[in-house]
Amino acid sequence: xxxxxxxxxxxxxxxxxxxxxxxxxxxxxxxxxxxxxxxxxxxxxxxxxxxxxxxxxxxxxxxxxxxxxxxxxxxxxxxxxxxxxxxxxxxxxxxxxxxxxxxxxxxxxxxxxxxxxxxxxxxxxxxxxxxxxxxxxxxxxxxxxxxxxxxxxxxxxxxxxxxxxxxxxxxxxxxxxxxxxxxxxxxxxxxxxxxxxxxxxxxxxxxxxxxxxxxxxxxxxxxxxxxxxxxxxxxxxxxxxxxxxxxxxxxxxxxxxxxxxxxxxxxxxxxxxxxxxxxxxxxxxxxxxxxxxxxxxxxxxxxxxxxxxxxxxxxxxxxxxxxxxxxxxxxxxxxxxxxxxxxxxxxxxxxxxxxxxxxxxxxxxxxxxxxxxxxxxxxxxxxxxxxxxxxxxxxxxxxxxxxxxxxxxxxxxxxxxxxxxxxxxxxxxxxxxxxxxxxxxxxxxxxxxxxxxxxxxxxxxxxxxxxxxxxxxxxxxxxxxxxxxxxxxxxxxxxxxxxxxxxxxxxxxxxxxxxxxxxxxxxxxxxxxxxxxxxxxxxxxxxxxxxxxxxxxxxxxxxxxxxxxxxxxxxxxxxxxxxxxxxxxxxxxxxxxxxxxxxxxxxxxxxxxxxxxxxxxxxxxxxxxxxxxxxxxxxxxxxxxxxxxxxxxxxxxxxxxxxxxxxxxx
Amino acid sequence: xxxxxxxxxxxxxxxxxxxxxxxxxxxxxxxxxxxxxxxxxxxxxxxxxxxxxxxxxxxxxxxxxxxxxxxxxxxxxxxxxxxxxxxxxxxxxxxxxxxxxxxxxxxxxxxxxxxxxxxxxxxxxxxxxxxxxxxxxxxxxxxxxxxxxxxxxxxxxxxxxxxxxxxxxxxxxxxxxxx
Numbered sequence: 001x002x003x004x005x006x007x008x009x010x011x012x013x014x015x016x017x018x019x020x021x022x023x024x025x026x027x028x029x030x031x032x033x034x035x036x037x038x039x040x041x042x043x044x045x046x047x048x049x050x051x052x053x054x055x056x057x058x059x060x061x062x063x064x065x066x067x068x069x070x071x072x073x074x075x076x077x078x079x080x081x082x083x084x085x086x087x088x089x090x091x092x093x094x095x096x097x098x099x100x101x102x103x104x105x106x107x108x109x110x111x112x113x114x115x116x117x118x119x120x121x122x123x124x125x126x127x128x129x130x131x132x133x134x135x136x137x138x139x140x141x142x143x144x145x146x147x148x149x150x151x152x153x154x155x156x157x158x159x160x161x162x163x164x165x166x167x168x169x170x171x172x173x174x175x176x177x178x179x180x181x182x183x184x185x186x187x188x189x190x191x192x193x194x195x196x197x198x199x200x201x202x203x204x205x206x207x208x209x210x211x212x213x214x215x216x217x218x219x220x221x222x223x224x225x226x227x228x229x230x231x232x233x234x235x236x237x238x239x240x241x242x243x244x245x246x247x248x249x250x251x252x253x254x255x256x257x258x259x260x261x262x263x264x265x266x267x268x269x270x271x272x273x274x275x276x277x278x279x280x281x282x283x284x285x286x287x288x289x290x291x292x293x294x295x296x297x298x299x300x301x302x303x304x305x306x307x308x309x310x311x312x313x314x315x316x317x318x319x320x321x322x323x324x325x326x327x328x329x330x331x332x333x334x335x336x337x338x339x340x341x342x343x344x345x346x347x348x349x350x351x352x353x354x355x356x357x358x359x360x361x362x363x364x365x366x367x368x369x370x371x372x373x374x375x376x377x378x379x380x381x382x383x384x385x386x387x388x389x390x391x392x393x394x395x396x397x398x399x400x401x402x403x404x405x406x407x408x409x410x411x412x413x414x415x416x417x418x419x420x421x422x423x424x425x426x427x428x429x430x431x432x433x434x435x436x437x438x439x440x441x442x443x444x445x446x447x448x449x450x451x452x453x454x455x456x457x458x459x460x461x462x463x464x465x466x467x468x469x470x471x472x473x474x475x476x477x478x479x480x481x482x483x484x485x486x487x488x489x490x491x492x493x494x495x496x497x498x499x500x501x502x503x504x505x506x507x508x509x510x511x512x513x514x515x516x517x518x519x520x521x522x523x524x525x526x527x528x529x530x531x532x533x534x535x536x537x538x539x540x541x542x543x544x545x546x547x548x549x550x551x552x553x554x555x556x557x558x559x560x561x562x563x564x565x566x567x568x569x570x571x572x573x574x575x576x577x578x579x580x581x582x583x584x585x586x587x588x589x590x591x592x593x594x595x596x597x598x599x600x601x602x603x604x605x606x607x608x609x610x611x612x613x614x615x616x617x618x619x620x621x622x623x624x625x626x627x628x629x630x631x632x633x634x635x636x637x638x639x640x641x642x643x644x645x646x647x648x649x650x651x652x653x654x655x656x657x658x659x660x661x662x663x664x665x666x
Numbered sequence: 667x668x669x670x671x672x673x674x675x676x677x678x679x680x681x682x683x684x685x686x687x688x689x690x691x692x693x694x695x696x697x698x699x700x701x702x703x704x705x706x707x708x709x710x711x712x713x714x715x716x717x718x719x720x721x722x723x724x725x726x727x728x729x730x731x732x733x734x735x736x737x738x739x740x741x742x743x744x745x746x747x748x749x750x751x752x753x754x755x756x757x758x759x760x761x762x763x764x765x766x767x768x769x770x771x772x773x774x775x776x777x778x779x780x781x782x783x784x785x786x787x788x789x790x791x792x793x794x795x796x797x798x799x800x801x802x803x804x805x806x807x808x809x810x811x812x813x814x815x816x817x818x819x820x821x822x823x824x825x826x827x828x829x830x831x832x833x834x835x836x837x838x839x840x841x842x843x844x845x
Contacts, residue, residue, distance in 0.1 A: 234727040241722050269803075340803035351796050359789035366788075370772065370781045378777055383716045385724060385770035392785055590729070605729060619729060 002067050002146040005055030009096070009139050009146070012048035012103075015041050016133040020126045027122035027194075035122045042110050042125050045132055046103035053100045056093060056145055060086055066152040069093055069145045075158035075584045077551040085169045086159050088176065091293060091308075092145035097173075098289075099135040101180040102128065109184055109209075117205060123191035131183050134315050142308060158584040161552075167227035175220025175247055179285040182250060184209040185257075186282035186323075189275055193326040198271065198333050203261055208644055213281075214258055215640040217251040222508075222633040233590035233605045235521060235621035237629075238512075240389040245368045246288030252361035253281040256354045259407070263347050264336075266412060271334040272327065273354070279323045284361075286316045291368070342414035349407040356400045363392050390516070398451050401509050404502050405431075405458035408465060408495075426464060431457030451513040455506050462499045469496075493642050500639030507632030514625035515601075521621045523607065528614055531562075535622035537595075537602050538562040538569050544614055553581040554591075557606050557616055561595045577606035577618070600624045706753035711743045714757055716770045724770050 019041025026034030056069070060083050065071040073090040074083050082089075088097040106128045113121050139145060162168075185206040192202040224247060229237035238244060257277040263270050290312035327334075340347055367384045374382045409423045435453030443449050466485065473484035489496040520535045531540035542558040556578040562569035575593035582589065595602040600622050607617035712726030718735040721728050725743070728736040746756045760768050772778035 234723055234729050236727060239723055239727070340800055343800055343804065348800055351800065355789065355792050355796050359785070359792060362788050363785035366785055367781070374772075374777065374781075381765070381767045382772055382778065383767050383770055384772060384781060385716055385722075386727075387713060387724070388771040388781065391771070392782070396789075607729060608732065 001055050001058050001062075001064070002148060005052045005059070006144065006146040008048045008051040008055065009136060009144075012045055012052065012099075013133060013136040013140050015044045015048060016129045016136060019045060019129045020133060023122040023126040023129070027119075027126075038122055038125050038129075039110055042106050042129060045129060046107040049096075049100045049103035049132075049136075052096055052145075053087070056096060057084065057087055059146075060084070063156070065154075065156050066148050068147045068149050071149060071153050071156045073156070073159050075156040075551075077584070078156075078158055078164075079551075081166075081169060082159055082164050085163065085172075088172045089159050089163050089168075092139070092143050092147075094172070094176075095135055095138055095143065096145050098176055098180055099132055099139070101176050102132050102135070102183060105181050105184055106132065109187075113205070117188075117191075117201065119195050119197060120188065120191035120202065123194045124187040127187035127190045128183055131187075134311075138308060138311060142311065155584065158582070161580065161582040161585075161587050161589045162231055164582075165227060165231050167223050167230065171220060171223035171227050174216050174223055178213050178216030178218075178220045179247075179250065179288065181209060181213040181216065182254065182278075182282045182285050185213070185278045189278040190323060190326065193275070193323075193330050196330065196333055198330060200265055200268075203264060203274070207261070210254065210258060210261070210278075211640060211644055214251065214254040215637070215644075217247070217254060218636055218640075219633070221247050221251055222630070226630065229626075230592055230594070231589070233592045233619075235519070235603055235605075235619070235623065237626075240364075240367070240386045242368050243288075243292050245364045245389075246284075246291045249361045249364055250281050250284040250288065252357050252364070253277055253284060256357035256361075257281060259350050259357075260354050263350055267339075267347060269336045269339075269347065271336045272331065275327055275334065277354075277358075279320075279327070280358075283316060283320055283323075286312060286319060290316060344410065344415040344420060346407060346410045346412045349403055349410050353400065353403045353407055356396055356403065360393055360396050360400070363396065364389065367392070394447055397509065398447065398454050401451070401458050401506060402454045404505065405454070405461040408499060408502065409461045423461070423464075427457045427460035430460035445517050448513055448517040452510070455510050455513075458506050459503060462502055465499055466496070489642060493645055497639045497642030497644075500642055501636050502639075504632045504634070504636030504639055507628045507635060509632075511625050511627070511629030511632060515623040515629070518624045519621060521619065523617065523619045525615055525617045532618070532620060533565040534620050535600065535602075535624075536564065537620075537622065538565045539575075539602070539604060539618070539620055541616060541618070542574070544609065544616060551583060553583070555579045555581075555606070555609060556591075557609070557618070559593070559604055559618070561602060575602070575604050577604045579606050579609060596627055598625075598627050601626045706747050706751065706756050708740075708743060708747060710753060711747065711756055712740060714753070714770055715739060715743070715760055715768050718764070718768065 019038045022034045022041060023038030025031065026036075026038055059067050059070050060074050061080075063070065063074065063076050069090055069092050070086075073086040073093065078086070086093065088094045106125075109124065109128070110121075113124070117124070188202040188206045192198050221244075224244065225237040228239070228244075254277075257274060260270050260277060261274050264274050290309060293308045293312060342348070367389055370384050371382055374380055405427060406424075409427075411419055415423075431453040434456035435449050438449050438452045443452075466488070469488040470481060470484040473479050473488055474481065477484070479487065522532060522534050524532045526532065526541040528541055528543055531538050533539075538561075540560045540562065542560050544555065544557045547554045547556070556576045559575050559577065561572045561575055563572050564570060572595065575595050577593040578591035580589045580591055581587075590605055590607075592603055592605050594604070603621040603623055605619040605621075607619050609616045709726055713724050715725045717723055717725045717728035717730075717733065717739065719728060719730055719733050721730060721733075725736050725739045730736060742760075743756070746759060751759070757769065761773075766773065772781040774782060
C-alpha cells in the first residue's frame, strides 16, 4: 500500500504541474481544450491526493510498522480514534493532510464554477495547483510519508501522549481547513489581478469561502485553547506560544477582510486594501506553517525541527513577491470611488476596526519574531512571553470590542448628532451602568471595569438592533415576537448572522477578561480526608486509585467538591484529576478534572503523589466565567451558520442566472 | 514611551486623530512593566520569569511534575524576596545569573525598547494614514470630486438637484430609523 501511496503522490505532482501549464497556456492562448485539460488535472490532483491519504490511513490502521511514519506515530495499542488522528499527528502526515484539504477545496471550486467565471478559472486552477504542487514536491523530494524502514520494528513509538486527547482529533483538522481554504480567496484575487477583471465579481464568488475560512480558523483557535486548557494543566488556555500566534494572525487579518469587504460591496471603496488583506491572510497561513515546521522559533506545539524551513521561507517570499508585484501592476485599475461624507459613518468605523485588527496582528507578529530579531541584531536570546502580549494587546482588544458596538449601528455615509444619540444613548448608558455595578461589586482593576463596560455596550447595541427590527415587523406586519425575530434574521441573514457572531465574540472576550483578572489558585499537599477552600469552593481529598492497562497506567484521585466551607458546605459532586503514565513512549501526563458552571470552573490538578504515604499535592484553580468562552464559541458558530446559509432567492434561482452581468448585490 | 506620547500628541492635533488619540492614550499606559522599587510578591516575580524547562510558560504557570527548572527557581525567588529586595533588584539578580532569556518580557532599554514601542508606533502611523485617507475622501465628497472627476458619469436627476438630494437624504434617514 505504501507503493500505491507513493505513486499517487508522485502522479499527483506530475498532474498538478501539467494542470498549471495547461491552465496558464490555455488562459494566454484562449484555448478551451487546454483550459479543460487544466480543469481535469485539478480533479485528478484531488483524486490522487485522496488515494494517498487513504493509503496512509490504511497503513496506520493495519499497523504496518515497516513504514517509518506509522512506526513513529502509532502503536499496536493506540485506540482507533487516535490512530486516525495520527494521520495529522506527525509532520509528514500533516503535510499530506494539508494537500488533501487543498485538493478537496480545489475540486469544490471547480464544481461551483463549472459555468461561471470562465476567464478567471484557469488562473484560479493554476494558483491552487501551484500551492498544491509545492506541498507535493516536499512530500516527493524532501519528506516522504511512505518511506519504508530497512527493518520492521516489533512495536511503534506511539502518538505523543499530549496529542491523545479528543480536542486534538478535531483541533488540527479545523485549523488546517481554515488555513488551507484561505487559498481560495487568494486564488481568485490572483485571477482578478491577472485578468484585470477587478470588479466585485471575485469578491461575490469568494464571499462564502472567506467566511468559511474565518469560521474554521475561529474553531481551530478555540479547539486549540480547549486542548491546552484540559491537557497542559497549568490552569490557562492561551500562552501566546509562537504556534498559537501563528494560528491567531490569519484569523485577525481575515476578520479585518470580512469587514472591509462590505465597504467595497456597498461603496466600491478599499479595493487595494481588500486585495492586500487577502494576500496577507494567505501569506500568514504559510508563515504559520513555516513557524511550526522550521524550528526557527521554539514552541511546545511545533513539529520536530526539520530542514523544511528554507523551502517554506522561499515559497513565502515567492508568494509575496508575485502577489505584491501583481497588485502594484494593477494599481491603476484598482482606483475606487473613495468618497466619504463624514468621519461619523460606518465606513470610518470599519476602517478603524481594520486598523486595530491589523494592528493586533502586527503586534502578535512582532512579539513572535522579536526573539529571532534580537538574536540577529544583538546576538542575545530573549523571551517574549505572555506578559508582553497581554500588556500590549489588552487596550487594543478593548478598543476593538468598543468598535464592534459602534460599527453595526452607525449609519452608512453620514451619522447626524441626533442619529448618533438615538443609536448610542441606551448602549452607552448600559455600558456605564455595568461598569458602575462592577465597581460597586468591588472590581478595582481599571481595565477589567472598562472591558466589562465596553462588552455591555457592544451587547446592548446588538440587542437594540434586534429589538427595533422585531418591533417594526410586529407593528407593520402584525407578527408574533418569535415569528418576527426568525423572519427578521431570515430576511437579512448576513446582517443578523453577523450580529450573532458579535455576541459570540463578546462572550469570549468576557470569558477571557474574567478568567484572567479574577483567577484564583492554590497549591497544597494533602493527606486523605484533608480539604482546602478556594473562591467559595471546598475540595476534599477522598482517596486515590490506580488503573492499569497495556497502553497507560492511570493514577486518579477522588476529590469531592463542596459549595461553601465548614459545616454549612453543600456537597456538589466529585472530580477525578489524574496522572497518566503512557508506556510507549514512556511519558507522564497530567489530566485535569474540572467542575464547570456558568459562574466559574473549579480546575483541579493532581500535581504529584507519593504511593507509600498517599500524600498528594493538588493545584486548584478557580477560573471565573470561562464557560462563557466555550458558549461564545457555539454562538459564534451559530451566527456564522446563519450568515452562510443560502437565502431563499439563492436557493430558488438557478446559479447561472442569479447575478446579471455587471450588477452589484447589496 | 515618550515617543509614543509625542506621536499621540501629533495625532491629536490632526482633525481625524481624536478617536485614535483616545485609543493610543489608552494604549500608551501599556508600556513595559514598571518594576521600579516595588515590593515583590512571589506570584509577580514568578510571572516575570520564564521557566527554562522548554514548556514556554512562565515560572508561575509551569506545573511540570518535578520540573528541574521551575521548582528550583520558585525556591530561589522565595529566597530573594526574603532578603527584602525590590522586584527590580530581584529581576536584575536573575537576569545577571541566567541571562536575559529568563525574563518573560523584554527589558525596556536599548534595542529591546523597540519590542514595546514599535507596535504602537506602527498603529499610530496606520492611524495617521487612515486619518489622511479619511480627510482626502471627505474633501472629495465635499467638492463632489468623485462624480466630477474625468471619466465619471455626469450628474443626473436626483444627484444634480440639491433639493432632490436633500429629500433623498431625508428619506434615507427615515428608512434607517424605521429599520
